[in-house]
Amino acid sequence: MTMQGKTAIVTGSNSGIGLGVSRELARAGADVVLNSFTDREEDHALAAEIAAEFGVTARYIAADMSKGDQCRKLIEDAGGCDVLVNNAGIQHVAPIDEFPVDKWDAIIAINMNSAFHTTAAALPHMRKRGWGRVINIASAHGLTASPYKAAYVAAKHGVVGMTKTVALETAEEPITCNAICPGYVLTPLVEAQIPDTMEKYNMGREEVIKKVMLERQPSREFATVEQLGGTVCFLASDAAAQITGTTISVDGGWTAL
Numbered sequence: 154m155t156m157q158g159k160t161a162i163v164t165g166s167n168s169g170i171g172l173g174v175s176r177e178l179a180r181a182g183a184d185v186v187l188n189s190f191t192d193r194e195e196d197h198a199l200a201a202e203i204a205a206e207f208g209v210t211a212r213y214i215a216a217d218m219s220k221g222d223q224c225r226k227l228i229e230d231a232g233g234c235d236v237l238v239n240n241a242g243i244q245h246v247a248p249i250d251e252f253p254v255d256k257w258d259a260i261i262a263i264n265m266n267s268a269f270h271t272t273a274a275a276l277p278h279m280r281k282r283g284w285g286r287v288i289n290i291a292s293a294h295g296l297t298a299s300p301y302k303a304a305y306v307a308a309k310h311g312v313v314g315m316t317k318t319v320a321l322e323t324a325e326e327p328i329t330c331n332a333i334c335p336g337y338v339l340t341p342l343v344e345a346q347i348p349d350t351m352e353k354y355n356m357g358r359e360e361v362i363k364k365v366m367l368e369r370q371p372s373r374e375f376a377t378v379e380q381l382g383g384t385v386c387f388l389a390s391d392a393a394a395q396i397t398g399t400t401i402s403v404d405g406g407w408t409a410l
């Protein structure tokens with residue numbers, strides 16, 4: 154499976170799943186564009202490390218995925234792409250009647266609206282190139298719900314719905330659009346939820362991981378960023394040319410329950 158000559162843009166990729174996915178795409182030979190809103194020296198250094206390790210072109214382009222115009226500008230600044238991975242995401246946990254409005258708005262903007270803007274901007278480039286892959290990193294929460302995650306669950310269900318629509322609109326073209334639905338993956342986003350959960354359940358770290366976080370993940374193992382990168386590379390491959398408008402769960406059996 155070689156992705157030589159293809160350019161991939163991965164939103165929210167200076168950490169966690171986005172970084173892991175970028176590394177696997179680069180390992181497969183793709184040129185990659187990393188993104189976050191931070192624009193620090195170490196963000197640019199991450200791109201340089203990937204370029205050196207895998208012998209591909211890797212760039213870091215700063216853009217805030219909570220802002221529609223910046224989402225669209227990211228695609229234009231990159232000169233378009235063959236593979237678009239919509240990955241940027243944040244989380245906030247609160248009962249709906251206490252859910253802070255600014256957190257609701259930010260989650261909907263970053264986790265869902267950004268995929269609308271980047272996809273709208275990327276499709277004309279893919280059409281010109283005569284090939285394209287839109288891969289949305291949704292979540293098991295794009296297919297099922299959990300309490301206290303109203304904004305996240307709403308945004309991820311929205312992304313799954315948008316995935317199906319984009320697939321239908323591109324069905325007769327050599328472009329596919331799919332969503333990957335990870336269960337728990339140990340990344341900074343999940344790590345940040347551990348202290349609060351420990352306090353809420355009055356449990357230690359390991360107990361929270363096995364009994365609370367992985368309670369719904371029958372494998373009792375976190376998925377890894379490399380496994381998600383491998384799934385992205387598969388969806389970007391010719392073997393997946395007829396896979397469109399669907400979800401692939403990487404969740405240790407969570408959604409089989």
Ligand code: NAD
Nearest residue numbers: 165166167168169170189190217218242292337338340342
């Ligand atoms: P993470 O916190 O490690 O990474 C999130 C990324 O998004 C970072 O690179 C961050 O810089 C970027 N980001 C945040 N706000 C941004 C903004 N305004 N503009 C641009 N970039 C921004 O989290 P992660 O766990 O790697 O999550 C990545 C994606 O995977 C998210 O969409 C998340 O919902 C999804 N996901 C994660 C898990 C999990 O268990 N970790 C499970 C299912 C789905």
